[in-house]
Amino acid sequence: MFAIDAHLDLATNAISLNRDLTLSAEEIRTLEQELKLDDRPDRGKGTVTLPDLRRGNIGLVIATIISRVSVKGKPVQSISLTGWNSPAQAYAFGQSQLAWYRVMEDMGEMVQINNRQDLEDHLKLWSDKSISNDQKPVGYLLSLEGADSIINVDYLHQYYGEGLRAIGPAHFGPGRYAAGTHSDQSGLTAAGKDLLREMEALNMILDLTHLTDKGFFEAIEIFHGTVIASHQNCRAVVPGERQFSDEQINEIIQRDGVLGGALDIWMMHPDFQKGQDPYVLGTNLEKLIPHFDHICQLAGNSKHIAFGTDLDGLFGREQSPYDLDTIADIQKFRDLLSARGYSQSDLENIFHNNWLRIFRRALG
Numbered sequence: 001m002f003a004i005d006a007h008l009d010l011a012t013n014a015i016s017l018n019r020d021l022t023l024s025a026e027e028i029r030t031l032e033q034e035l036k037l038d039d040r041p042d043r044g045k046g047t048v049t050l051p052d053l054r055r056g057n058i059g060l061v062i063a064t065i066i067s068r069v070s071v072k073g074k075p076v077q078s079i080s081l082t083g084w085n086s087p088a089q090a091y092a093f094g095q096s097q098l099a100w101y102r103v104m105e106d107m108g109e110m111v112q113i114n115n116r117q118d119l120e121d122h123l124k125l126w127s128d129k130s131i132s133n134d135q136k137p138v139g140y141l142l143s144l145e146g147a148d149s150i151i152n153v154d155y156l157h158q159y160y161g162e163g164l165r166a167i168g169p170a171h172f173g174p175g176r177y178a179a180g181t182h183s184d185q186s187g188l189t190a191a192g193k194d195l196l197r198e199m200e201a202l203n204m205i206l207d208l209t210h211l212t213d214k215g216f217f218e219a220i221e222i223f224h225g226t227v228i229a230s231h232q233n234c235r236a237v238v239p240g241e242r243q244f245s246d247e248q249i250n251e252i253i254q255r256d257g258v259l260g261g262a263l264d265i266w267m268m269h270p271d272f273q274k275g276q277d278p279y280v281l282g283t284n285l286e287k288l289i290p291h292f293d294h295i296c297q298l299a300g301n302s303k304h305i306a307f308g309t310d311l312d313g314l315f316g317r318e319q320s321p322y323d324l325d326t327i328a329d330i331q332k333f334r335d336l337l338s339a340r341g342y343s344q345s346d347l348e349n350i351f352h353n354n355w356l357r358i359f360r361r362a363l364g
Helices: 010-016 025-034 050-055 087-106 116-126 153-161 190-201 213-222 246-254 285-299 327-339 344-363
Strands: 003-008 058-065 110-112 138-145 164-168 205-207 227-229 258-261 305-307
Touching: 003 258, 003 305, 003 327, 003 344, 010 058, 010 087, 050 058, 050 138, 050 327, 058 087, 058 116, 058 327, 087 110, 087 138, 110 116, 116 138, 116 344, 138 205, 153 164, 153 190, 164 344, 190 205, 190 213, 213 246, 227 246, 246 258, 246 285, 258 285, 258 344, 285 305, 285 327, 305 344, 327 344
Parallel strands: 003 058, 058 138, 110 138, 138 164, 164 205, 205 227, 227 258, 258 305
Antiparallel strands: none
16 A cells, blocks of 8 residues: 655664665665674664665655754754754754755655645656556655754745755754753744744644644644644553643644654653663554554544654664564554554555645645
8 A cells, every 4th residue: 555654864864874775774784784883772773765665665755854953062862963053053964964865866766745746746656556666766745853954034935945845843852943852841932933933824834743732732823734743642542741642632633634653662662761672562563553543533533643653763673663674564554454443444544645635735
């Protein structure tokens, strides 16, 4: 089944982790093991590459740029990403990630989706069974995960001209536009509120993921355009600030938004600690389904859930469901969801139709 993944940090893996994503996950693992790389827990355990996306019939993604500012250039809490000393540096680093996407386009590996016609043309290509998947580019909508690299509103318009269509104002820790995960419970900054108003004028997608509770409700009040939570699970199923409460999920449902189920087991297993073995914890792909079930019960239908796996979110198999080898394995959800009573129509909603509804609205 054609699948869409609404949250992948492809450029971060390519640039910050020096991975050639035109290779398969197995090839990259072998290379990193041969080089005895040990700077990160996920070395030799990556799960996402362009060939593996094609193998899993995942022909369309939301792909991110991550570049942020932090005090004195210290690494961001909980993830080893450089926090730049100035917005100018963060912007320049973000541009290096954009340059990688451009090269992938030049190589025929990817294609950027900027408008409704781009989307429909791409879907037509991927529906053509006479062409093998390995001959098809992976389509992507460009998103910022954390808005720190937007120096000012003029740079928002410059980013938009470069194809940026979605923004998550927050990431980890304090931010120039919004507080994020593992920060205090402050919300949007004054600049963040202005940013949301300008995003709405451009018909951009607001990604509510990583916002604090306060920031979430401030954003919902200010922004009246298309909202999503690209990689977000349920607090009622797995407690913790990183998940959304039922009140937050209901707000997204009322706005006809979609939540992308994430496969980081930190969000799937209560009180997960770094270094714990997913197999010992019993955390498999099926553990995502209670989150889907919960959102369906709140909504009364399957129109607000989909995939936003975050499988390359600076972790690999060591922090993924134990029955997942690469991202291609999200196709296993066809049988897993069917066994839980999800209909063919439900599967089509989850695998692609829900995200397509969002994209068509925002790219119209």
